Amino acid sequence: MPPTDGDPHHAARLRLHQLDTADARAAFARDVASGLRSSPKQLFPKYFYDELGSELFDAICLLPEYYLTRAENEILAESADEIITSAAGDPTGSGSTTTPLALLELGSGSATKTRRIIEALLKRQGTLLYLPVDISASALDASAHALLQSYPALHIEAYASDYDTALARLAGERRERAERLLVLFLGSNIGNFDHAVAEQFLRALRGVLRAGDALLVGADLKKDRAVLEAAYDDALGVTAAFNLNQLVRLNREFGADFQPRAFRHVAEYNEAAGRVEIYIESRFAQVVALPALDMEITFAEGERIHTENSYKYDAAELDALAERTGFHCLRRWTDAAGRFSSNLFIAR
Ligand code: AVI
Numbered sequence: 001m002p003p004t005d006g007d008p009h010h011a012a013r014l015r016l017h018q019l020d021t022a023d024a025r026a027a028f029a030r031d032v033a034s035g036l037r038s039s040p041k042q043l044f045p046k047y048f049y050d051e052l053g054s055e056l057f058d059a060i061c062l063l064p065e066y067y068l069t070r071a072e073n074e075i076l077a078e079s080a081d082e083i084i085t086s087a088a089g090d091p092t093g094s095g096s097t098t099t100p101l102a103l104l105e106l107g108s109g110s111a112t113k114t115r116r117i118i119e120a121l122l123k124r125q126g127t128l129l130y131l132p133v134d135i136s137a138s139a140l141d142a143s144a145h146a147l148l149q150s151y152p153a154l155h156i157e158a159y160a161s162d163y164d165t166a167l168a169r170l171a172g173e174r175r176e177r178a179e180r181l182l183v184l185f186l187g188s189n190i191g192n193f194d195h196a197v198a199e200q201f202l203r204a205l206r207g208v209l210r211a212g213d214a215l216l217v218g219a220d221l222k223k224d225r226a227v228l229e230a231a232y233d234d235a236l237g238v239t240a241a242f243n244l245n246q247l248v249r250l251n252r253e254f255g256a257d258f259q260p261r262a263f264r265h266v267a268e269y270n271e272a273a274g275r276v277e278i279y280i281e282s283r284f285a286q287v288v289a290l291p292a293l294d295m296e297i298t299f300a301e302g303e304r305i306h307t308e309n310s311y312k313y314d315a316a317e318l319d320a321l322a323e324r325t326g327f328h329c330l331r332r333w334t335d336a337a338g339r340f341s342s343n344l345f346i347a348r
Pocket of ligand 1: 187189
C-alpha cells in the first residue's frame, strides 16, 4: 500500500481552482462559429480535451508509433536529478542552494512524467508545492489525488484553466511567494503553438518569473517524414478518434449533427514549415447544422477543417527561441535515439 496522510480526500493538501467557466463556454462558442465560417475552416486544438479527448490523448501516449512520451520519459527517468540541480543553480548537486523550488506545470494532464521530477525535488528538499495547470478539470482532479496518494510531503494548488487565464492569476500570486520556480512545459506542448504564438507565450510566462527561475521545455525534434506521419496517424486509429472527437463534442455541446464516419483524419508533415498538420476531411459534399449556434455549414468533398499543428524543432531554433523570449538555454538533454529534447531555459 502507498503511504497516506490519514486524510483519504487529501483536503488539507489540495486546493483546486476552477478559473474559467461561463466565459470559457462563450469563448468556445465564438471560436467554433468563427472557425467554421472562415476559409479554410479551423477548430482550435485546446478543444480536443474534453473528458474523452483527455483519455484518448493518454491512449495516444501508449501507442507504439507515438514515440514522444516514451522518449521524454526516458530523459526524465535518467536525468531528473541533473535537471533539478541545474534548475536550482547547484551544478555540484550538493544542495548548497537552499531556497526551495516550487513546481509549476502548464498542461499537466495525467502528470505521469512529472513524477520523476517530483521525486527528485522531494529527495532534495523534503517537501514540495506543486502547481499544475490544465484545461481539463477531470484530468487535473484525478492526477492530483493520485499524486497526493503517492507523496505524503506534497502540497498541490491546481488550476483548471487555459494558460493565459492561469498565467494572469499566477503573476499576482508569484509576488507573494518566496520560493524559486521550476516551470514544466512538457510533452511537446510548445509544438502546438505557431512560432509567433510560442514566442508570445514564453514572453508572457517570463513576465511571471524572476531572474534565475527555470523552465523545462519538452520539444520534439525534426526527423524523417515517415516516422512523424506514423506518430500522428497510428494503425489502431486512436489519433483519428482523438481528432474526430471534436465533432462528437460539437454534437453534444451545440446540438450539431456531424456524422463522424462522414469525415476522415489526415496527418501530413509540412517539411518547409517544420510541422505536422492535422485535419478533419469531409468524405463527400454535405451540410451540417449547429442549431445552438444558429449555423449551417457546407462542406465540399475533400474539404478540410484544420484542427492542429505540431511543430518540430532543432537545437539552434530552441536556443534562439530562448534568447528571443528573455531566457537562456542552459542545457539540453535528448533520448538515446535523439528523437526528443528536454531544454532547460533559465530566466535572464
Ligand atoms: C499535446 N500535443 C503535444 C500532442 C502533439 O504531439 O502535438 C497532441 C497530439 N495530437 C495528435 N497526437 C498528439
